Amino acid sequence: MMVMKMRGFHCRGVLAAAALGLSSISSAQPPADTRAEVAKSPTVIDGPQEFPADAKLAGHNGTVLVSAVITEAGLVEDASVKQSSGSVILDQAAVDAVKNWKLTPALDESGKAVRTVIKLNVEYTQAFSEKYSCRQFVIDSDWFDSERGLSRREELRIYKTLRGMFVASALRRGGAASLSKFDFDKNWNDLIESCRKNPKTNFSDIWRKSL
Incomplete structure (x- = not known):
């Protein structure tokens, strides 16, 4: 076959x-x-x-x-x-x-x-x-925050994955070896707002621009 x-x-x-x-x-x-x-x-x-x-x-x-x-x-x-x-x-x-x-x-x-x-x-x-749209990313992140609370964001798989990508990107640029939770939360919130404004956009296109 x-x-x-x-x-x-x-x-x-x-x-x-x-x-x-x-x-x-x-x-x-x-x-x-x-x-x-x-x-x-x-x-x-x-x-x-x-x-x-x-x-x-x-x-x-x-x-x-x-x-x-x-x-x-x-x-x-x-x-x-x-x-x-x-x-x-x-x-x-x-x-x-x-x-x-x-x-x-x-x-x-x-x-x-x-x-x-x-x-x-x-x-x-x-x-x-x-396949993952910005609209779905916003729905998923809002649901998690409402169910688990902001303090438990790090339990969200996509949150941990993206934070790792941001750290890797910073290292490639010769930046800090790690990002503080505060620094990444700002990037995360900016990403959510960008997706709110562009719900039909592919999510991966948005986060690649933010790296």
Whole structure:
């Protein structure tokens, strides 16, 4: 089974609820004895794919298992969703992409090219920081402060992570080996206010500018 991966960038929001449903594209099946003749499976020569912009903005991630009919010339004759990613957008994008892929043909034991069916994993992933919006950061930080209190901010994972990044950034610039809690709290509060003013901005874009 082959795996193709795609990472998205500049996405907003936390993971959205995945759209339901599968692609309705059908797949023709070759005779069973054709598949039994295969001694060497096809390999992908050129497998272009794009991460759909609307799926990025919705925070969709997932892997689509695509069943593809490969001709003797290594062309994709037909493709369909074998197992859904949970997002109809990504499912359709994967099928559309695979239809344009070029592969080496399957070979039988004599080295002759034969028509066959293979399964391909088409993966669409985004790092958490690429999906995390300023709006969600403000919601998360405000909720934590209201539930735990300002004095317990250091228990917040993102707080500890960002403080470490600020310290590392200061060291790279030849600054102090550490930041006091007071100094970092000011940076933290400035970051929250910047995100309040730019709720649709990707959170990682804001904090990178603050380093």
